[in-house]
Amino acid sequence: MTRMLGFALLLMLGVGLVSDAEALIEHRQSWNTNGEEAVLAGYDVVAYHRLGKATMGSPEFMAEWMGGVFLFANKAHLKAFLKDSRKYAPQFGGYCSCAVAHGYTAPVDAKDAWEVYRGKLYLNFSANIHKQWIEQQDYNIQRGVENWPQLAGERGWVISSKVQQLAKPLVENETVDRVRRWFESKIFKD
Numbered sequence: 001m002t003r004m005l006g007f008a009l010l011l012m013l014g015v016g017l018v019s020d021a022e023a024l025i026e027h028r029q030s031w032n033t034n035g036e037e038a039v040l041a042g043y044d045v046v047a048y049h050r051l052g053k054a055t056m057g058s059p060e061f062m063a064e065w066m067g068g069v070f071l072f073a074n075k076a077h078l079k080a081f082l083k084d085s086r087k088y089a090p091q092f093g094g095y096c097s098c099a100v101a102h103g104y105t106a107p108v109d110a111k112d113a114w115e116v117y118r119g120k121l122y123l124n125f126s127a128n129i130h131k132q133w134i135e136q137q138d139y140n141i142q143r144g145v146e147n148w149p150q151l152a153g154e155r156g157w158v159i160s161s162k163v164q165q166l167a168k169p170l171v172e173n174e175t176v177d178r179v180r181r182w183f184e185s186k187i188f189k190d
Helices: 002-015 045-050 075-083 097-101 127-135 137-152 161-172 174-187
Strands: 025-027 058-065 068-072 114-117 120-123 157-159
Touching: 045 068, 045 075, 045 114, 045 120, 058 075, 068 075, 097 127, 097 137, 114 127, 127 137
Parallel strands: none
Antiparallel strands: 025 157, 058 068, 114 120
16 A cells, blocks of 8 residues: 555656645654653643743643644743744654664653753753763764664654545556556565
């Protein structure tokens, strides 16, 4: 099914049914919720940047972004996040930065093991792990950046429902099915 949808997406682009490549997929991040419904168990990601402290958010000030639910302490923080979500979102999906640097994910202590470094929010499993992470911070960030795509995996990308609706008639069409089989035989050799 994935190959058929992939081919249908290529075909739609080729015949001009879809002109904006970003409309083809929706990006959803793999977020650390520490077992709760909201990212970082509800801590306000803007507060780390603006107040310099961990602050619980409120369901009254909530935003959904890239598949995650974010809570904020006030309306100003919510507006700031909506204006520049990438600036405030935690790195590595809010998972332990040290763990990601070493090739795995772990929960975090969002209250005591965090840091805004070079304008980005990093969290760690514990205050002790955070101290270790800081000792080689730039190196750990570089390793984390290299490891994160694999750790986040393909679950972060989904084909948009609009594309699935457009692709269904194409995939069911006999001519398109013959072209798909030829395309798969040339491109997707197992």
